[in-house]
Amino acid sequence: MNRFKKVLAAFLAAVMFVTLSPLTSFKTEAASATVGEIVTAYGKKFMGVPYVFGGTSPRGFDCSGFTQYIFKNSAGISLPRTAEQQYKIGKAVSKSNLQPGDLIFYANTYKPGISHVGVYAGGNIVLNATSSSGITLVSMNDSYWGSKYAGAKRVITDQNWFTDVSKSDNTYAAIKSLTDQEIIAGFDNLQFRPDAKVTRGQAAAIINRVLKITPAQVSHFRDVGTSYYFAKDIAAMKEAGIINGYSDNTFRAGAEMTRDEMASIIKRAFNLNMTQSAAASVKYTDIRAGHWAYDGIIAIASLDRTGYYSGTKYNGTKDASREAFAVAIYNAMKTQ
Template sequence: MFVTLSPLASNKTEAASATVGEIITAYGKKFMGVPYVFGGTTPKGFDCSGFTQYIFKNAAGISLPRTAEQQYNVGKAVSKSDLQPGDLIFYANTYKKGISHVGVYAGNNQVLNATSSSGITLVSMNNSYWGPKYAGAKRVITDQNWFVDVAKSDVSYAAIKSLTEQEVIAGFDNLQFRPDAKVTRGQAAAIINRVLGMTPNQISHFRDVGASYYFAKDIAAMKESGIIKGYSDGTFRAGAEMTRDEMASIIKRAFNMTPTQSAAASVKYTDIRSTHWAYDGIIAIASSDRTGYYAGTKYNGTKDATREAFAVAIYNAMK
């Protein structure tokens, strides 16, 4: 799975793929030149472990102990030949005996290091001072490519993992999936068409969606297939958020889902009736759910559809 800025999240240009370690080191490089301050833990001044603790926490939500000696006792030991960006690099016998200094491997044989002479800087692994004091490396990043806000214990984990591995959905360049973020009509068109791969006959169907719009081809494909329709005033309103009811109706049409009577009987929602306009879609989503995300007695159809809810629904529909 690669972490990019996703069309399901935004209509901005996609960011380059990056591992957690690369994101941490890129974030750390923003503080190049910040002076060394013994005991420093903020961008006003860092000591070595204060710097590593700060960037791991703020770039990836990873908590490290306070001192270099304590940080040496966490993670998995790795050899020099197996170093990856984001690995902690330890040094011994600098200002005291034993483990006394820590930096972050930045790739290309360089360490992002809080030095007393130059502050935060890049130092070669072969540096005449630091090289001989090298004491080992530890990897505290257990999954180089996973989201910091999606736990493996979450019921949506399998769905999000599957869709990201298939490059159907992606996250943001700060290693966040943002499961609670809302889904817009334009984003829904883009992610559905990533699965269906439809090519429209023409690009411009709506007066508010130009041919150069980021989701223009996807929106046109949704229009021509009848999956997501426009409004009577000739607009599509790509930036409008959708409700869970609307999401259910759209996904049902996209994947030709026709729930059976037994499927309907298995759904125990008390806030939806068979006469509701999105009833079949809601039943289709709930009865096909293999994650447990849509379990319960309420569907809450008038609430906004979130990235998590949409991802789980797409995952189930694809199966």
């Protein structure tokens, strides 16, 4: 088996593991990625695949065959076949407003006019199918490619909505608002996974994307290293008294939280108040005054603008889902 076949086999095995493993997909930090970041991360898996004129598969790509393939297979977005055709769609974007996933176009390479396309990967870098190095990362300031730059287009729009959240759902406004603001995002293939559980680490990151607290120090817990993806967010929540750790000096970032815990945390994060009129408006039969999370539960239920928290039961001991968390954050933000 040659080197390329070994690389491809390893990649396919990794894809099968991520696709088939519910623990991996539910607990992955990729839940924080935008659609554009998902597209570029998927595209980077093909680094080193050779350039083949007319190529549209992992055996070999040309520029537009590559962009067409990764957009379709990572996010379900269909692009036209050629660079010239791809340039005619989407919304024009200036260099100063580029986001990962934007298409970058070049002119006058092997023919006059629009003749090449890549994908912006962030940090002034383009994921590019080059004839010399195959799929590689190229600086926007590259001596050759920089001089050929012709513009950028954004094809990731509101039309690229999650396949598992209907626009008729009562949670749509909350999820759309938070994803538009990049407070919470989805997984591969445009899935939001509304029923997936929220971990303590993810909760810290989501809340801090709203509050934007800069911690005085990064590490407070023996199980959260300074290099951990959510370390600064966890430290910020600790210092603000929003999400505390355990008596053994651990934070347990991967642990899931109950709906009771979620309500208490969101109440502290947004300084929500529980009033007597609010309590009278909530008809839950499974929660009573005096419960440790009572004030938070009443606050998030009485502030609900979506109808998600209506009904006669709160089910506080059940795990908090991404959908429940998104709606509660959305309602809390509306009070600020």
